Amino acid sequence: MYKDTNCGEPRESTAGSLITVAGWVHRRRDHGNLIFIDLRDRSGLLQVVFNPEYSEAAHELAGSLRSEWVVQITGKIVRRLPGAENPELPTGTVELSATKIVVLNKSLTPPFEVSDDIDVDDNTRLKYRFIDLRRPKMQAMLKLRHRVTHIMWDFLTENGFTQIETPILLKSTPEGARDYVVPSRVHPGQFYALPQSPQQLKQLLMVSGVERYFQIARSFRDEDLRADRQPEFTQLDFEMSFVHQDDVMAIVEELYLKIFHELLPDATVSDPFIRLSYTESMERFGTDKPDLRFGMELTTIIETAATSDARVFQAVASSGGTIRGFVAPGCGNYGRRDTDRLTDFAKSSGAQGLVFIALDESAPSIDALEDDHIKSPLKKFLSIDIVKQLANEMGAKPGDLMLIVAGTYRLVNTVLSNLRNEMARRLELVDENDVSLAWIYDFPLFEWDDDLNKWEPAHHVFSSPKAEHMQYLDTDPGKVLADLYDLVCNGQEMGSGSIRIHDKDIQTRVFGVIDYGEDEIQDRFGQLLTAFTYGAPPHGGMGLGLDRLVAILAGEQAIREVIAFPKTQSAVDPLFEAPAIITDQQLEELHIRVVMPEN
Ligand code: ASP
Numbered sequence: 001m002y003k004d005t006n007c008g009e010p011r012e013s014t015a016g017s018l019i020t021v022a023g024w025v026h027r028r029r030d031h032g033n034l035i036f037i038d039l040r041d042r043s044g045l046l047q048v049v050f051n052p053e054y055s056e057a058a059h060e061l062a063g064s065l066r067s068e069w070v071v072q073i074t075g076k077i078v079r080r081l082p083g084a085e086n087p088e089l090p091t092g093t094v095e096l097s098a099t100k101i102v103v104l105n106k107s108l109t110p111p112f113e114v115s116d117d118i119d120v121d122d123n124t125r126l127k128y129r130f131i132d133l134r135r136p137k138m139q140a141m142l143k144l145r146h147r148v149t150h151i152m153w154d155f156l157t158e159n160g161f162t163q164i165e166t167p168i169l170l171k172s173t174p175e176g177a178r179d180y181v182v183p184s185r186v187h188p189g190q191f192y193a194l195p196q197s198p199q200q201l202k203q204l205l206m207v208s209g210v211e212r213y214f215q216i217a218r219s220f221r222d223e224d225l226r227a228d229r230q231p232e233f234t235q236l237d238f239e240m241s242f243v244h245q246d247d248v249m250a251i252v253e254e255l256y257l258k259i260f261h262e263l264l265p266d267a268t269v270s271d272p273f274i275r276l277s278y279t280e281s282m283e284r285f286g287t288d289k290p291d292l293r294f295g296m297e298l299t300t301i302i303e304t305a306a307t308s309d310a311r312v313f314q315a316v317a318s319s320g321g322t323i324r325g326f327v328a329p330g331c332g333n334y335g336r337r338d339t340d341r342l343t344d345f346a347k348s349s350g351a352q353g354l355v356f357i358a359l360d361e362s363a364p365s366i367d368a369l370e371d372d373h374i375k376s377p378l379k380k381f382l383s384i385d386i387v388k389q390l391a392n393e394m395g396a397k398p399g400d401l402m403l404i405v406a407g408t409y410r411l412v413n414t415v416l417s418n419l420r421n422e423m424a425r426r427l428e429l430v431d432e433n434d435v436s437l438a439w440i441y442d443f444p445l446f447e448w449d450d451d452l453n454k455w456e457p458a459h460h461v462f463s464s465p466k467a468e469h470m471q472y473l474d475t476d477p478g479k480v481l482a483d484l485y486d487l488v489c490n491g492q493e494m495g496s497g498s499i500r501i502h503d504k505d506i507q508t509r510v511f512g513v514i515d516y517g518e519d520e521i522q523d524r525f526g527q528l529l530t531a532f533t534y535g536a537p538p539h540g541g542m543g544l545g546l547d548r549l550v551a552i553l554a555g556e557q558a559i560r561e562v563i564a565f566p567k568t569q570s571a572v573d574p575l576f577e578a579p580a581i582i583t584d585q586q587l588e589e590l591h592i593r594v595v596m597p598e599n
Pocket of ligand 1: 175196199
């Protein structure tokens with residue numbers, strides 16, 4: 001070994017010992033005759049002092065050191081002089097008095113400092129990711145991620161799961177995105193598809209008698225680029241046989257509580273997890289990914305609102321839409337600028353407009369509201385009685401702001417759920433120490449696709465309809481709920497899973513609803529259907545996003561902050577400059593001709 005001690009280890013108790021360390025020159029300071037460097041390795045920083053009295057040669061060489069040079073230093077650990085301690089550093093009471101230094105490698109001046117407070121664009125960070133990852137925060141992230149997967153491995157192993165790798169070169173395993181494809185050289189004109197998830201494979205493993213499988217699996221989805229999407233991401237993928245929905249949830253709950261308690265010991269974590277049916281979640285929060293760390297629940301007020309003289313309300317009510325809203329507490333004094341901003345925000349989520357009713361805090365109570373206490377662009381169409389009634393229905397008090405949106409159920413929910421999050425942000429309602437973990441369950445099996453004009457699976461085609469809803473499968477698919485569940489944390493989807501269909505006939509009926517043709521079924525799902533005819537056990541499982549989980553644990557917004565080598569938002573790797581063109585010879589071997597788009 002080039003070193004016998006890590007930089008972060010020496011303490012007063014080891015003063016006097018002769019050690020050798022190796023690492024990167026973090027910083028150099030010359031103080032007259034003495035040269036100080038902070039030496040860095042993965043364990044932390046150690047101050048090294050070069051005094052010509054101890055070694056003239058080492059002192060001279062130290063004078064030429066530059067940031068990020070790699071060196072090996074031998075010397076004696078000594079106590080720092082009183083007043084020279086650095087309480088910020090775990091090694092801050094000692095320093096290494098150097099007698100020998102070997103330069104192991106030099107470095108160009110790095111494009112940015114190896115420090116946590118840098119202000120560098122993402123592209124530069126990713127282009128020099130090997131330097132970016134030297135930063136303490138990134139080193140901590142890599143370790144955190146490792147600890148998460150370590151806990152997963154241990155916990156699942158203890159619970160009888162077997163880790164099994166599944167192929168990357170395979171055929172389309174649809175999860176609702178486009179496939180990344182790989183051309184076959186030996187089978188001209190044929191392609192593998194990278195798995196969007198190991199879904200069919202893990203189901204086949206259940207038919208194979210594995211009973212409990214898991215994998216920290218890479219999934220590949222060629223989706224339209226959106227903020228915080230990665231073309232490849234990592235899931236904790238698992239599957240269990242002979243289980244009901246509650247059994248799957250119980251395993252995840254135990255594992256995730258363990259992870260959060262171990263890695264975020266000071267956080268307040270929902271224990272047990274909150275449970276909301278999909279319908280209840282939509283009703284109360286307008287979304288299937290509710291942030292449950294704050295209130296501001298939605299209320300449907302269509303009956304009252306439609307009795308007002310407001311045309312917008314009447315029109316929406318008569319066209320079968322809905323009118324819903326929520327109360328922003330203490331925002332009754334919002335001025336024009338604030339309400340304009342909120343209106344713009346609502347419009348950016350698709351709303352035609354936003355109706356607000358501000359209640360002045362000087363009103364003694366809702367019952368005692370008077371005309372002067374009310375501000376609203378619809379004021380002339382809303383009688384005082386209607387405002388009182390709306391306030392009571394929505395739970396508003398004097399000093400509050402009622403935010404109301406009218407339109408289709410889907411649109412109103414989208415707008416209000418976004419607005420609810422926005423208001424929580426503005427009002428700083430979120431306690432960052434809170435971790436709310438919730439199961440959303442009983443999702444519909446299908447959703448209507450207006451563009452395709454047909455039913456599509458809400459999650460994927462393998463989820464089992466609830467037994468009592470089987471009767472609607474052919475007659476009223478929109479009514480069919482499934483044993484389908486999502487895990488949601490702080491308003492973000494952490495993963496999805498379901499109890500699967502394990503019966504060939506039911507699976508075939510579900511394909512029928514989605515209007516898959518016989519050939520398509522055979523081509524994409526033939527292997528699974530065949531397996532189902534050879535004794536498939538009841539089974540279910542989940543795919544849980546690892547990147548998102550680590551991001552939440554690390555307090556990061558973007559998942560690329562917790563992936564060692566992520567791609568940019570335009571799916572590019574600036575370090576390798578991937579994707580890239582390949583040589584003509586490669587193309588020829590693959591029997592591929594590239595036709596570039598015209599623009
Ligand atoms: N394969 C699913 C997904 O990737 C998860 C599951 O149902 O297990 O979303």
